[in-house]
Amino acid sequence: MNIFGVGLPEMVLILVVGLLIFGPKKLPEIGRSVGKAIRSFQEASNDFQNELKREAEKIEESVKMNAQLESKTTVAVESADAEGENTIAKPEQPASAPEG
Structure with missing residues (x-):
């Protein structure tokens, strides 16, 4: 029997001292x-641990x-960029001047 690191002989000693100091009543x-x-x-302590667990789960969920x-958002931007490359008008080439 080991409670809080206190064995049976120590418990008996504590009880005897308690009886002497405080009395049996x-x-x-x-x-x-x-x-x-x-x-x-x-x-x-259990309430505190449960509250910490709940908060950790909320943080994980939000992450x-x-x-x-x-x-x-990244997929949407990438697909919009890919579609936009096909529809962007390319600038016209200036007509070349006749050499003369």
Whole structure:
């Protein structure tokens, strides 16, 4: 049994010292309050981790959407350029002057 890096002998020693300091009536109350504090800390930690995961997923989604938009824009511009090259009027050649 190893909780927070504290083994069984250390736990027994902590309980004995707690009994001597606080007495048998106060010790269960202190244990409950410590347990509640640890539980609330774990819940807050889990909430924080879940919030970070949600934000990371939102960022990934927006990056993917931006990449898709950029690729569509690039394809559209390239196809417009390719079509435009065929329809651009070439300048007329000036008539050559007779040599004389």
